[in-house]
Amino acid sequence: MNEIKLHKAKSSDTTLWNQLRLGDEEAFSSLFERYYSTLVNYGKTLMTGEDRVKDCVQDVFVNIWTYRYKLNEAIVVKAYLLSSVRKRIARLHHREHIFSNIKSIDSLEFLFDFSIEDRLIADETTAKKVEQLNKSINQLSDRQKEAIYLRYHQGLSVEQVAEVLNLNYQSTKNLLHRAILQLRKDFPISVLFLLLNFSLN
Numbered sequence: 001m002n003e004i005k006l007h008k009a010k011s012s013d014t015t016l017w018n019q020l021r022l023g024d025e026e027a028f029s030s031l032f033e034r035y036y037s038t039l040v041n042y043g044k045t046l047m048t049g050e051d052r053v054k055d056c057v058q059d060v061f062v063n064i065w066t067y068r069y070k071l072n073e074a075i076v077v078k079a080y081l082l083s084s085v086r087k088r089i090a091r092l093h094h095r096e097h098i099f100s101n102i103k104s105i106d107s108l109e110f111l112f113d114f115s116i117e118d119r120l121i122a123d124e125t126t127a128k129k130v131e132q133l134n135k136s137i138n139q140l141s142d143r144q145k146e147a148i149y150l151r152y153h154q155g156l157s158v159e160q161v162a163e164v165l166n167l168n169y170q171s172t173k174n175l176l177h178r179a180i181l182q183l184r185k186d187f188p189i190s191v192l193f194l195l196l197n198f199s200l201n
Contacts, residue, residue, distance in 0.1 A: 013077035020064070021071050028068075032061055035078065038154070039085050045110055045149065046089045056088045079160035082150070086164060110142035110149070129187075133196070136186050144179035151176060152196045
């Protein structure tokens with residue numbers, strides 16, 4: 001990696017975004033490399049077929065580069081990219097008539113199954129609790145699961161989750177609140193957030 005690329009790789013999202021808006025190809029490439037895997041993984045929660053998901057992610061970046069001079073400066077890059085991928089997949093579903101009676105992206109099926117990552121959890125008791133939490137999360141509605149995924153797995157703020165899901169702040173807050181209330185039936189609140197760190201990070 002040359003010195004320019006190394007500098008770009010260490011730059012903040014905001015810096016890279018503003019450089020991209022001015023036509024900086026290295027900044028564009030750095031953002032692509034930084035978020036490509038994250039966006040593909042998110043896309044696979046909304047649509048089957050990894051190649052199709054990758055095409056959608058690449059289309060998002062092509063559009064960003066094509067319309068770079070018209071991009072809004074005041075955005076949170078990660079939330080913007082996740083939202084763009086979600087909208088792109090929804091449009092693809094609509095074109096292919098997969099959801100022939102659905103006119104909104106609100107009803108996209110969330111396909112992700114929460115599970116313990118492939119890493120050892122030394123405490124067997126904690127591992128069992130995390131496994132139970134995964135089962136509890138998978139019993140939530142698709143919308144609630146997606147909100148939990150974005151909030152805790154992707155680390156977005158409530159405002160950013162709202163942007164991705166195309167909801168207002170209060171609706172998103174209520175959605176997360178109802179999901180947490182449902183999970184609290186099985187876990188005390190302090191234990192719940194501790195286990196979320198184990199299972200989703």
